[in-house]
Amino acid sequence: MLLNQFLLLAAVLFAIGVYGVLTRKNGVLVLMSIELILNSVNINLVAFGTFNADVSGQVFALFIIAVAAAEVGVGLAIVLLIYRNRRSIDVSEADMLKG
């Protein structure tokens, strides 16, 4: 297998995730798109680690999974608070800092 296969797949996944973050209005779905981006980074890390016969890539992917879990916990808490205050999780309505 070529390294380029993995890098291309991760690039496509990353671009799809960026599109989702930019266009989704539902706050939960924005967080899911961020998960797509983090997964594309994991694909790259493991592929480079295998390519260099070094286990460090897998270790960093493990750290990314842990950080993603923390990010989802805090992010969903924020979504919950937005819903409690505004009765909506439409992120385009949470614009009180606009101006």
Place this chain on the structure above:
Amino acid sequence: MIDVIVFAISALIIIGGAIGVIALPNPVHAALSLIATFFGVAVLFVQQEAHFLALVQVVVYAGAIVVLFLFVIMLLGVDRAQELGVEPLAGQRAAGVAVGAVLLALVVGGLFLSGDPDRGGAVALTGQSGQVVPTVEGEQDVIQLARDLFTRHLLTFEATGILLTVATVGAVVLVRARGAEDLILDEPGTAQH
């Protein structure tokens, strides 16, 4: 040859799931296609002999994180379809397509154009033409992983532990109900009891 076939199938599952996440109007369906993406990535990990990471990918991502997403979707009662036709910001969807396409073009262009064209694009990144061969040196990947994690990356490991603790406490503090009335999350008319 079998490697390429496995890669192609899991790549199709990954991309299909990702498109489902960004295109399906119902958040529950989007979460389910996110699971498909996570499983496809886990297959890629298995293919590269990263068995422990594939296990963690399925248990933590497809298990815990997606269940957390579904839990919040159900708790908030927002599992109805998102109105895809209404654009709150003018041209937001077109701008999203443009930014995503430009990012993809940049990365793919960097992969293909920057290297020596005779030897494949990955040369610029890696110094040699890229061939991914899983290496098993008599030891299981989890043993190698643990040795690396607890020696070279011990400080990072501790910092990740602190981060997880802080995030857990922070999430609890953020959503803690200040009074009894805050416990009722649903609208009064739609409560089920």
